[in-house]
Amino acid sequence: MINNYLFLENSMARPRQLWLRKRQPSHHLLILLVGVLFSAGDCREFPCKPPHFNAFPFCNASLQVADRARSLVSLLKLPEKIKLLSNNASAVPRLGLPAYEWWSESLHGIAGNGPGVRFDGVITAVTVFPQVIVTAASFNRTLWRALARAIAVEARAMYNVGQAGLTFWAPNINIFRDPRWGRGQETPGEDPMVASLYAFDYVSAFQSQIGWNWESSLSGSRRRRRALKESGGEQGLMMLSACCKHHTAYDLEKWSNFTRYTFDAKVSEQDMEDTYQPPFRACIEEGGASCLMCSYNQINGVPSCARGDLLRKIKEDWGFHGYVTSDCDAVAIIFENQKYASSPEDAVADVLKAGMDINCGTYLLRHTELAVKLRKVKEMEIDLALFNLYSVLLRLRFFDGDPAKQPYGELGPGDVCTKDHRELALEAARQGLVLLKNEGGFLPLIRSNVTSIALIGPAGNRTEVLGGGYSGIPCDPKTLLGGLRDYLPNTSFASGCVNTSCVAADGLDEAVRVASVAEVVVVVAGLNLTEETEDHDRVSLLLPGKQEDLIHAVASVSKKPLILVLMGGGPLDVSFAKEDSRIAGIIWIGYPGEVGGQVLAEVLFGDFNPGSRLPMTWYPESFTAVPMNDMSMRPDPSRDYPGRTYRFYSGVSVYEYGYGLSYSTYSYKFLSAPSKIKLEGSLSEAFMDGEPPCEYLHIDKITSCENLAFTVKIAVVNNGDMDGSHAMLLYSRSATSVPGFPKKQLVGFDRVFTTAHGTTTVEVTVDPCKHMSTADEQGRRILMQGAHHLMLGDEEHVVLVCS
């Protein structure tokens, strides 16, 4: 019944098989024609179009954004205003205001999931970069920013030819809390610090003006604001608008009796402060995001879009300037499904009063008029929403006349699917691929020694599995088979099963036959969007269907131990393969993007040295006994609850967070780090239930927080014969153990280039108040006094924190 009126973020009335369509030669004539039309300039609708519509004060670019926004709102009549409260905002012809579609998507490349993006014009394909969880595994912030920038260029090019909007609903920065989550693939993983930095990097790179200085804005909101002013001026001009989603505690699609539309996430203040909110705070406070999306779920009994308390805090304390959109139809469900509001008009009033500005969907279009008539909503409240919305469009220069004559107006079809973007997609897939097993140094293969390869598995010769959720039409996808054949034409193939669900291994005999005669066997297994996607969580962490049977059958005939390649965004319990000596290598390739095939071949033959780490814990199948609806991060032995993510999980893992091998081995040395940090501030308090009782300070009482950041100088030694780019993770743990405290947590990371048998020196900045702290049960951040151990591989360095 939900689907009768809900239009999900990913189910628009457009071809679902986007991947199957490539640029077709027959489109060339059309492309030429459309190109001519666009360059003629007349057919393009834009606001403030001369000669009739450029005299309104909101069209005057020398006025302040706020004054222009107010002027526009003041000229609108109530029925017109109401028609602007939807993602599909209507035109207001008498003011020269064209219709505007607020909903475009750009998670890891421009995607067709929102109606704002169309692939039916001069631009028929875009660069499909690796899925976000893959990119996260690189732990390379320079790469994250470069990707966001490349996506922004393709986005603006599509806007210029009328095939996309200026407002994009990415990134997805919810914490990957449960391994079954269908959308974990879209996120940077389970660590709040990594998610925070990813959010900051994506948003600031995507939104900012050309010439914005990255380095001066890497940390600190004051510095960010200064940097923003330097680039966008006082007006905060932007190239594009990004959106932090889904606020908040949203990470369950459909599991057991629960669906995201009615799920009430019960979240403690403690988990809220040190798990769920940090990415949103960084996205807004430091990244300067101009949009926030409120999620479907409730948080402690109140629908997210009606959580006025949270939204006010975001505006007042985090300095949010932008618009708040609902997830699609997240207002309708407040009355229809959640029964939280007692009428449609009450639902409308709840969200507008809470500070939501626009409704993805049609609910506000249909029910706001009556809500005003019934005095549940004041016109002033609508005006405020429109002010927020149009301020953002003004900052995007939407009201500054002909887009072709504005900054970025020159971007067009020639800036999409470029060689540079393809190279960046390759680089991201290389930097994101994780080597999980390499028995006896079986890999890399020596090219001249291999005469034949057999590739087995349903995903081996398919392009649609490469991108994962929120993918656009790729420019020129390369299948895994295609990539291997480029290296070794004598590569044979058998799918084993029809698709990744692998309900029947009908192709088993053929797979066994093909594998038995080849010199080297590569099996591709794992997940596809049929197993994990929006509105669909997994119930098992094992390989789907008969995939494991296929692997065993092939392993038993393979001449040499085989190589297992795993696709998908969610963790898999592949314990069997970890232990099986017939399986020499395991490689997680995730959703590698459109160039995935080339990257697999490159790593097998040692053209690059893998150096990434898993950004999420790989739990065993037994974890599926944990109720997915339980939002607690902390373990609770009294009810056999193991806790979640590497910071709290007390059980065993198949592969731990941060796990990842290389063709080299690495060792570390602390070259310099402080041995003592002195806190200044008011008196400390004691934890009586700690072992032994220990003291802590509330962060907001530490007056010296801003100056506590310190530098750790580290030597990274590459003990192998290959150069390598290597993800280095620095953790910290407090020596005193208090129940509910993280076992350890990430306090810094970097990706470093190392030469064979060489040593590279790297400096990492650690902010103790922000990253070595945790939250107490009331949700206040605290920093433990006493010894903290900084950890790098097996090396430890003790820092004494005291007042």
Ligand SMILES: *[C@@H]1O[C@H](CO)[C@@H](O)[C@H](O)[C@H]1NC(C)=O
């Ligand atoms: C735009 O605003 C400026 C500053 O108020 C004013 O001087 C100028 O006349 C305005 N331009 C037009 C075309 O109204």
Ligand SMILES: *[C@@H]1O[C@H](CO)[C@@H](O)[C@H](O)[C@H]1NC(C)=O
């Ligand atoms: C968007 O709104 C217009 C009216 O302004 C309507 O004609 C059109 O069908 C709507 N589009 C969608 C996709 O709902």
Ligand SMILES: *[C@@H]1O[C@H](CO)[C@@H](O)[C@H](O)[C@H]1NC(C)=O
């Ligand atoms: C789902 O609902 C059924 C029937 O109400 C109930 O017996 C079961 O315990 C519920 N499952 C969970 C995981 O809450």
Ligand SMILES: *[C@@H]1O[C@H](CO)[C@@H](O)[C@H](O)[C@H]1NC(C)=O
């Ligand atoms: C590769 O081939 C060379 C020459 O035939 C041989 O000496 C070497 O041992 C082979 N290496 C491997 C790893 O099989």
Ligand SMILES: *[C@@H]1O[C@H](CO)[C@@H](O)[C@H](O)[C@H]1NC(C)=O
């Ligand atoms: C791979 O897929 C392509 C396109 O669907 C098809 O033409 C080709 O025959 C397939 N190759 C093999 C070896 O199955």
Ligand SMILES: *[C@@H]1O[C@H](CO)[C@@H](O)[C@H](O)[C@H]1NC(C)=O
């Ligand atoms: C992957 O999933 C898509 C969407 O569900 C499906 O169309 C396709 O056949 C699947 N491919 C494989 C190899 O399973």
Ligand SMILES: *[C@@H]1O[C@H](CO)[C@@H](O)[C@H](O)[C@H]1NC(C)=O
């Ligand atoms: C996967 O293949 C099975 C038949 O083996 C079929 O029933 C199912 O619909 C297929 N799934 C998809 C997504 O195509």
Ligand SMILES: *[C@@H]1O[C@H](CO)[C@@H](O)[C@H](O)[C@H]1NC(C)=O
């Ligand atoms: C190609 O591979 C097959 C085994 O799959 C092998 O028998 C044959 O010798 C190989 N051909 C060449 C030219 O290496």
Ligand SMILES: *[C@@H]1O[C@H](CO)[C@@H](O)[C@H](O)[C@H]1NC(C)=O
């Ligand atoms: C990080 O990514 C950037 C952009 O792709 C790349 O130039 C750089 O070499 C990477 N750093 C390392 C150490 O691999």
